[in-house]
Amino acid sequence: MPERSSAQIGKDAELHALEYLQQQGLRLLAQNWLCKRGELDLVMLDGDTVVFVEVRYRKHAQWGGALASIDGRKRQKLILAAQFFLLKEHRWADHPCRFDVVAIESTPRGTADLNWLQDAFDS
Template sequence: MPAASPRQAGLEAEAQALAHLQQQGLQLLARNWLCKGGELDLVMLDGDTVVFVEVRYRLHAQWGGALESIDARKVARVVNAARLYLHKEARWAHHPCRFDVIALEGTASKDMHLNWLRNAFES
């Protein structure tokens, strides 16, 4: 069986992250929300808090793990996309917000290590 493409592996990691968050009681508001200059992987609702989730996947940590792949430029893009989301989806604009990261590493979904970092960065 051929190895999954990087895009397919990323989609599978995102699906695993979504399933994990839903098991923890979060509700999906948007997935792969696109805007000029950025994308929000997952937008979830945790109680009354809007949670912007960046999903990062790495096969292994040889050249830096999934968490280490988030630099200041990436943070700025996610924060900007979140601002645009709240502007477009005004019903959520007055809710508390936070930024989470789900980092996955490994080869198969059953062998993947999932690390959920709440409040990963602030705007």
């Protein structure tokens, strides 16, 4: 059986995160939203709040794992992409916003642990 590509693993992780967030009551507004400043993995609605979700998958927790992989530069790119989203999608511009992270890490048992960190960082 051939190994899955990094791109396929990433898509699977995003789908897993999307399904989980929808089970928690969030509604999908956009997926893989692209602009010249970057990409937003998921844009969700939690009640009246627009939620920009970064999905991170790591096979191993070494070097701090999935959550630690979001450094200051990555946060800045997400903030800029979110600003562009709100400029393009005017109807959401007056809604409160937050940045969440869904970190998915493989376990030695061959399963995946999902950690949803709400309001992970400020803009």
